[in-house]
Amino acid sequence: MTLTADVRVARGPLAVDLAVEVADGEVLAVLGPNGAGKSTLLRVLAGLLPPDGGRVVVDGDRVWDDVAAGVHLPAHARRLGMVFQDHLLFPHLSAVDNVAFGLRTRRVPKAAARAAAGDWLARVGLEGLGNRRPGQLSGGQAQRAALARALVGDPAVLLLDEPLSALDARTRLTVRAELRRHLAEFGGSTVLVTHDPVDAMALADRVVVVEQGRVVQAGTPADVSRHPRTDYVARLVGLALLPGTGAGGTVRLDGGGTVAVAEETAGPVFVAVRPESVALYLSAPHGSPRNVWPARLVSATPHGATVRCELDGEVPLVADVTATAFAELGLAPGSAVWATVKASEVAVYAR
Amino acid sequence: MSAVRAARRSRGTGVPLPLMVPAAIAAAFLILPLAGLLVRAPWGDLPAQLAEPAVGEALRLSLVSATLATAVSLLLGVPLAWVLARSQARGRSVLRALVTVPLVLPPVVGGVALFLVLGRQGIVGRWLDETFGVTIPFTTTAVVLAQTFVAMPFLVVSVEGALRAADARFEDAAATLGADRWMTFRRVTLPLVAPGIVAGGVLCWARALGEFGATITFAGNFPGTTQTMPLAVYLALQRDPDAAIVLSLVLLTVSLATLLLLRDRWLSRSGAAA
Amino acid sequence: MCGALSARVPQMRRTSLLLTAALVLAGCGGTANGGSNQGAGAGGTLTVFAAASLTDVFDSLGGRFRQEHPGVDLRISYGGSSSLAAAIVQGAPVDVFASANAAQMDVVAGEGLAGEPAVFAANVLEIAVPPGNPAGITGLADFAREELTLAVCAPEVPCGAAAEEVFAAAGVAARPDTQEEDVRSALLKAELGEVDAALVYASDVDSRGTLVEGIAFPEAERAVNDYPICTLADAPNPGAAQAFVDLVLSEEGQRVLADAGFRTP
Numbered sequence: 021m022t023l024t025a026d027v028r029v030a031r032g033p034l035a036v037d038l039a040v041e042v043a044d045g046e047v048l049a050v051l052g053p054n055g056a057g058k059s060t061l062l063r064v065l066a067g068l069l070p071p072d073g074g075r076v077v078v079d080g081d082r083v084w085d086d087v088a089a090g091v092h093l094p095a096h097a098r099r100l101g102m103v104f105q106d107h108l109l110f111p112h113l114s115a116v117d118n119v120a121f122g123l124r125t126r127r128v129p130k131a132a133a134r135a136a137a138g139d140w141l142a143r144v145g146l147e148g149l150g151n152r153r154p155g156q157l158s159g160g161q162a163q164r165a166a167l168a169r170a171l172v173g174d175p176a177v178l179l180l181d182e183p184l185s186a187l188d189a190r191t192r193l194t195v196r197a198e199l200r201r202h203l204a205e206f207g208g209s210t211v212l213v214t215h216d217p218v219d220a221m222a223l224a225d226r227v228v229v230v231e232q233g234r235v236v237q238a239g240t241p242a243d244v245s246r247h248p249r250t251d252y253v254a255r256l257v258g259l260a261l262l263p264g265t266g267a268g269g270t271v272r273l274d275g276g277g278t279v280a281v282a283e284e285t286a287g288p289v290f291v292a293v294r295p296e297s298v299a300l301y302l303s304a305p306h307g308s309p310r311n312v313w314p315a316r317l318v319s320a321t322p323h324g325a326t327v328r329c330e331l332d333g334e335v336p337l338v339a340d341v342t343a344t345a346f347a348e349l350g351l352a353p354g355s356a357v358w359a360t361v362k363a364s365e366v367a368v369y370a371r
Numbered sequence: 372m373s374a375v376r377a378a379r380r381s382r383g384t385g386v387p388l389p390l391m392v393p394a395a396i397a398a399a400f401l402i403l404p405l406a407g408l409l410v411r412a413p414w415g416d417l418p419a420q421l422a423e424p425a426v427g428e429a430l431r432l433s434l435v436s437a438t439l440a441t442a443v444s445l446l447l448g449v450p451l452a453w454v455l456a457r458s459q460a461r462g463r464s465v466l467r468a469l470v471t472v473p474l475v476l477p478p479v480v481g482g483v484a485l486f487l488v489l490g491r492q493g494i495v496g497r498w499l500d501e502t503f504g505v506t507i508p509f510t511t512t513a514v515v516l517a518q519t520f521v522a523m524p525f526l527v528v529s530v531e532g533a534l535r536a537a538d539a540r541f542e543d544a545a546a547t548l549g550a551d552r553w554m555t556f557r558r559v560t561l562p563l564v565a566p567g568i569v570a571g572g573v574l575c576w577a578r579a580l581g582e583f584g585a586t587i588t589f590a591g592n593f594p595g596t597t598q599t600m601p602l603a604v605y606l607a608l609q610r611d612p613d614a615a616i617v618l619s620l621v622l623l624t625v626s627l628a629t630l631l632l633l634r635d636r637w638l639s640r641s642g643a644a645a
Numbered sequence: 646m647c648g649a650l651s652a653r654v655p656q657m658r659r660t661s662l663l664l665t666a667a668l669v670l671a672g673c674g675g676t677a678n679g680g681s682n683q684g685a686g687a688g689g690t691l692t693v694f695a696a697a698s699l700t701d702v703f704d705s706l707g708g709r710f711r712q713e714h715p716g717v718d719l720r721i722s723y724g725g726s727s728s729l730a731a732a733i734v735q736g737a738p739v740d741v742f743a744s745a746n747a748a749q750m751d752v753v754a755g756e757g758l759a760g761e762p763a764v765f766a767a768n769v770l771e772i773a774v775p776p777g778n779p780a781g782i783t784g785l786a787d788f789a790r791e792e793l794t795l796a797v798c799a800p801e802v803p804c805g806a807a808a809e810e811v812f813a814a815a816g817v818a819a820r821p822d823t824q825e826e827d828v829r830s831a832l833l834k835a836e837l838g839e840v841d842a843a844l845v846y847a848s849d850v851d852s853r854g855t856l857v858e859g860i861a862f863p864e865a866e867r868a869v870n871d872y873p874i875c876t877l878a879d880a881p882n883p884g885a886a887q888a889f890v891d892l893v894l895s896e897e898g899q900r901v902l903a904d905a906g907f908r909t910p
Contacts, residue, residue, distance in 0.1 A: 063543075066543075066546075066547050067546070067547075068543050068546060068547070094546070094551070095543070095546035095547050096545075096546045096547075096548075096549050096550055096551045096554075096555075097549075098547075100547060101547065101548075102544070102547040104540065104543075104544060108538075108540055108541055108543075108544040110541060110544075110545075110559055110562075110563075111563070112562040112563065112565075113562075121545070121548050121550075121558075122548035122549055125545075125548055125549035125550045125554060125558075126549050169548065170547075173548070173549065179547075
């Protein structure tokens with residue numbers, strides 16, 4: 021059930037022209053600033069907005085949009101689930117009736133629909149809260165219920181529109197980790213729209229970066245962060261996101277090596293290092309409590325006054341150094357360097 | 372949340388002076404005339420007036436016709452409000468302006484206008500008369516139509532406002548869950564704007580209950596078939612102002628009691644469901 | 646208007662005055678009535694309360710009066726006689742009262758407020774029918790016909806009381822479809838062709854020209870309605886008030902009344 025979309029639609033001054041393809045079980049993150057046309061793409065995929073041109077096809081389902089052939093399947097006839105930024109649970113229905121809604125519209129008998137909804141609420145950790153109204157749920161609980169509501173009908177395509185951005189920082193971490201788990205279990209195609217690179221890195225198999233209605237770069241998260249094609253992409257996705265296992269003040273990385281972190285952690289986590297917090301030296305520095313790793317410079321790409329350096333070694337990192345420092349160090353691809361990062365500048369996310 | 376709520380409760384009576392003074396004047400302005408009626412009422416005559424069969428007849432007719440007018444308004448006005456608030460149809464703003472015309476039209480003129488359409492000589496009325504032998508003026512049906520004409524705009528305006536205030540993205544969410552527009556309207560939109568519909572219905576009912584000008588023009592005045600309470604009050608005023616005051620109080624009491632009862636029942640129902 | 650009225654009214658009467666004043670306002674058809682409580686004299690304001698059926702006649706006579714007394718600010722307020730009488734009793738600052746029946750003049754006189762009422766006109770009932778008389782109405786007996794749509798005045802208002810009298814005198818069991826709140830509204834329904842016949846005053850039929858036709862009937866003589874006029878005892882402008890009453894009673898005033906379909910004494 022591959023989703024293939026080639027969408028052209030005008031939204032005011034913005035001409036959106038985007039082509040995406042998402043395989044079964046794959047999560048595609050559409051990353052970009054506000055007003056780039058990300059949500060417009062999602063509305064077209066959902067059938068809420070008819071495109072001006074192009075096609076949206078889901079392998080194994082009917083053609084959803086084909087402007088040339090005059091085909092437009094309305095939203096309610098598409099096998100999809102959608103999660104909105106601010107959950108949009110129906111305030112007049114209990115949590116379980118919200119989740120059952122999509123089954124009831126498809127003529128599942130009431131008792132069966134509520135039973136299935138109850139199961140899904142349990143799966144997202146809301147067991148026993150089914151009778152609550154959305155107003156009586158916390159933000160994180162409501163977003164979990166919204167996810168259950170989108171998934172209960174076994175959709176071919178799951179659309180996530182900034183699903184975490186309305187949550188407070190702490191809740192976002194836990195809901196993101198859970199979402200990752202549910203996405204891994206989901207068999208259909210997922211399109212995740214976000215402006216937060218951490219969401220994209222943590223949740224997506226592939227990323228497309230969208231600016232002003234166009235795709236400026238596409239690839240795996242690591243790929244995009246290592247080889248940003250524009251300054252914007254470089255600023256946005258410089259982050260190195262490394263999986264590991266926390267144990268007190270250190271994280272043992274899955275790929276080898278350890279990272280000292282400022283907070284106590286335990287269990288599976290992501291370690292995130294921003295390129296501007298990585299410093300490069302020609303010899304190993306001594307003294308201050310920081311992470312120090314030997315590395316080899318693989319490639320260097322200038323972006324304005326800084327140079328994005330891709331590093332290979334036990335811990336794969338990306339570093340931004342000023343053009344002056346780059347010249348003073350006499351760096352060139354193949355150079356051996358020492359990369360250091362303060363523990364306080366390493367972010368840790370549960371996964 | 373609970374802290375905010377607690378703080379709000381503790382400041383419950385702290386109305387700022389710039390609001391308090393005009394609010395008090397407004398309340399006095401609205402309530403004092405009622406108090407005037409109460410003071411001036413010939414309480415001794417009350418039982419005798421209430422025993423008058425004509426009073427009961429007018430009251431019954433008022434309640435029945437206002438309720439029917441509200442029912443018709445709900446049935447037709449809510450869909451109209453939806454069209455005004457949600458459809459992309461051309462000429463919506465013109466339609467909206469036209470729909471509110473009965474609000475500014477003097478009701479007597481409204482009654483004449485109804486004649487021109489539904490009267491014996493009216494565009495539609497003549498056809499009804501010739502084809503089915505049905506004439507509307509001077510019947511209870513005419514009372515309901517006159518009240519609907521004057522009162523429905525209150526419902527439409529209030530429901531349209533509620534629809535505009537309601538987040539249309541809930542309807543998007545419903546669509547992504549497989550609900551077509553009709554099902555979305557029934558299962559999502561309608562419950563979302565229910566408070567607005569109730570408020571509009573109450574306003575509509577109250578306006579229909581007090582309707583005078585369009586009713587007396589289009590439906591005439593005949594005890595038992597078209598004489599509603601406001602007509603009875605007006606005519607009593609010509610002969611016996613005391614009787615008119617008593618009748619007004621009867622109408623006021625019954626309408627207030629009805630509204631309070633409805634409010635209680637509605638509130639307790641939504642409370643139980645929550 | 647309410648403010649001007651209440652300025653002269655004792656506190657205890659205010660509540661019901663407001664009620665009555667609202668009615669007078671509703672009935673006064675756009676003619677402003679600024680009851681002045683400033684000093685009277687050769688000029689000043691002259692306030693006349695007149696029955697609604699006198700609208701055309703008094704508008705015409707009022708024009709004449711203004712020519713003859715350019716210093717006087719004449720204001721005529723038209724309404725149902727009972728509403729007007731009630732307003733006067735409640736203390737409205739009025740100079741002249743012209744009533745459509747003796748009963749309402751008696752209400753004012755009963756409070757000792759009327760000067761010396763004089764009958765200046767009389768009116769009899771007539772049947773008004775739409776142009777061409779489509780239902781073929783011939784006389785009062787037609788008001789007993791079930792299949793017709795018929796309008797009379799409500800018994801609470803003078804023309805309705807008169808209608809009851811003529812029906813009783815003629816032995817007609819009337820079956821009206823509507824009891825209108827005043828003559829003009831009954832007449833309107835005949836004009837619109839919505840009723841086959843309406844029982845109204847002859848002067849009202851005349852006032853509508855060719856829009857309705859009038860059918861006189863002999864039983865009308867059983868309910869001749871006298872129109873009394875008087876200056877009020879505490880008229881703010883007694884001089885001008887007397888001049889206005891004199892004009893109405895003059896040969897010229899009587900001619901205008903006769904032209905409008907009234908009987909004159």
